[in-house]
Amino acid sequence: MLKIAKAKLRQYSNIQLTEGLVSNLSVDEKYHAATLLLVLHFLSDDGTKLDLLTAISKRLDYNTPLIIADIFGTTAELQHNLNVLKGLLQEKVSTKDIARRFQKIQTQIHYISEERLAILLEEAGFSAPVRIFQSTIYGGWICRKK
Numbered sequence: 001m002l003k004i005a006k007a008k009l010r011q012y013s014n015i016q017l018t019e020g021l022v023s024n025l026s027v028d029e030k031y032h033a034a035t036l037l038l039v040l041h042f043l044s045d046d047g048t049k050l051d052l053l054t055a056i057s058k059r060l061d062y063n064t065p066l067i068i069a070d071i072f073g074t075t076a077e078l079q080h081n082l083n084v085l086k087g088l089l090q091e092k093v094s095t096k097d098i099a100r101r102f103q104k105i106q107t108q109i110h111y112i113s114e115e116r117l118a119i120l121l122e123e124a125g126f127s128a129p130v131r132i133f134q135s136t137i138y139g140g141w142i143c144r145k146k
Helices: 002-009 048-058 075-089 095-110 114-124
Strands: 033-038 065-071 130-136 140-143
Touching: 002 140, 033 048, 033 114, 048 114, 065 130
Parallel strands: 033 065
Antiparallel strands: 065 140, 130 140
16 A cells, blocks of 8 residues: 555655554654554554554644544444444345454454544544544544644
């Protein structure tokens, strides 16, 4: 994906794409935008999610946008949205595959509610997130570094 992005953005001299861990980036160099796409739901909400969001925040300029996309919801919301997704997938994916995937989402993914995401972002130094996208179990938000 990075190779494709570099090819598409090569005409813009002011854009730098960086591959690596956030924690390996200098806190002295400030970035002007950041994305966190389909990452948080793999991290436990035991301080690990907050640590990553805080690490990103420390490396951003004031008022810099952060765009997030992730699996989200309360248990009830996620179950409802999984049922919607099941209806969309049934013609193309076997019932067995759907059940296997949903079991993994319900037991191995560390999804959180939109309200919890807002709390974590606030604690990490971001403005309240504004949802800009939702498709069944996935949501997208934009917020800004305070």
